[in-house]
Amino acid sequence: xxxxxxxxxxxxxxxxxxxxxxxxxxxxxxxxxxxxxxxxxxxxxxxxxxxxxxxxxxxxxxxxxxxxxxxxxxxxxxxxxxxxxxxxxxxxxxxxxxxxxxxxxxxxxxxxxxxxxxxxxxxxxxxxxxxxxxxxxxxxxxxxxxxxxxxxxxxxxxxxxxxxxxxxxxxxxxxxxxxxxxxxxxxxxxxxxxxxxxxxxxxxxxxxxxxxxxxxxxxxxxx
Amino acid sequence: xxxxxxxxxxxxxxxxxxxxxxxxxxxxxxxxxxxxxxxxxxxxxxxxxxxxxxxxxxxxxxxxxx
Numbered sequence: 001x002x003x004x005x006x007x008x009x010x011x012x013x014x015x016x017x018x019x020x021x022x023x024x025x026x027x028x029x030x031x032x033x034x035x036x037x038x039x040x041x042x043x044x045x046x047x048x049x050x051x052x053x054x055x056x057x058x059x060x061x062x063x064x065x066x067x068x069x070x071x072x073x074x075x076x077x078x079x080x081x082x083x084x085x086x087x088x089x090x091x092x093x094x095x096x097x098x099x100x101x102x103x104x105x106x107x108x109x110x111x112x113x114x115x116x117x118x119x120x121x122x123x124x125x126x127x128x129x130x131x132x133x134x135x136x137x138x139x140x141x142x143x144x145x146x147x148x149x150x151x152x153x154x155x156x157x158x159x160x161x162x163x164x165x166x167x168x169x170x171x172x173x174x175x176x177x178x179x180x181x182x183x184x185x186x187x188x189x190x191x192x193x194x195x196x197x198x199x200x201x202x203x204x205x206x207x208x209x210x211x212x213x214x215x216x217x218x219x220x221x222x223x
Numbered sequence: 224x225x226x227x228x229x230x231x232x233x234x235x236x237x238x239x240x241x242x243x244x245x246x247x248x249x250x251x252x253x254x255x256x257x258x259x260x261x262x263x264x265x266x267x268x269x270x271x272x273x274x275x276x277x278x279x280x281x282x283x284x285x286x287x288x289x
Contacts, residue, residue, distance in 0.1 A: 034283060066259060077250055084246065088239040091277045095235065099228040203277045207270045214262040218253035 030193050037197060041204050048208050051160045055215050058152040066220030069153040071127070072141040076217035079122035080209065083168075086115035087206040090175070094199040097182070100189045106182050109195075112202065113175040120168050123161050153223070160212055167205045174198045238276050245269050 024032070059067050093108030124130065127144040135142040148158040178198045181187060187195055249265050252258060274280050 084242050091235045095231045207273050210269045211266050219259050
């Protein structure tokens with residue numbers, strides 16, 4: 001579908017059309033944007049891949065094998081579930097916009113942003129324990145005790161979760177921008193690259209955590 | 224149109240259920256033996272499902288815009 005159609009010669013749209021003559025048809029723009037975003041994901045893969053390799057190299061102790069810091073397993077599972085759920089709502093929102101259902105779109109994106117924020121709080125406030133709190137409820141340690149200065153375990157853990165959390169918080173901001181624009185009716189069934197682009201970004205952030213979660217919480221002997 | 228929308232939503236529901244089951248499986252495997260290979264394979268399956276269904280990677284090779 002082409003969003004740009006040339007005006008008839010002499011019409012009052014002609015001058016404006018000349019200004020926009022350099023623009024590509026919307027479908028071409030979307031395909032180029034999509035390809036560009038995937039290329040960005042590939043470049044990010046090198047960053048997150050390097051962090052994963054660092055973890056497996058530095059947490060490997062001769063004679064012991066792979067190790068990991070002692071972390072609250074339940075907190076890790078809860079934060080991971082929250083992020084997966086937010087990805088589901090982003091999918092739901094994007095699908096709704098594809099079919100012109102603006103109400104479901106705005107509800108889903110807002111919910112996804114809130115879940116993303118909850119994940120951020122779970123990692124940065126609770127797992128990092130920014131405020132030095134202690135809470136044991138339902139047999140779960142709700143606040144972590146690992147510090148960045150705790151050797152290779154602390155250093156690598158904070159580097160990986162910090163880099164990921166930075167992507168999460170920027171994704172939350174983008175989700176809220178898309179939600180606000182959608183609320184104002186700035187997207188349509190034919191034109192909603194903003195919705196698709198942030199959905200792709202958010203799912204990518206989720207995919208990264210899918211590899212980080214076992215690497216940080218599950219693989220290796222807790223020391 | 225309505226049927227297509229319902230089918231798309233249903234697909235999302237199935238995927239999120241699958242992801243939940245695989246995440247619990249990961250957790251259980253880690254408690255039982257913590258096999259790096261198994262955990263890595265499960266992570267790969269989860270990532271592949273998200274890339275295929277949620278990220279619509281096949282759109283990269285298609286002509287239409289949305």
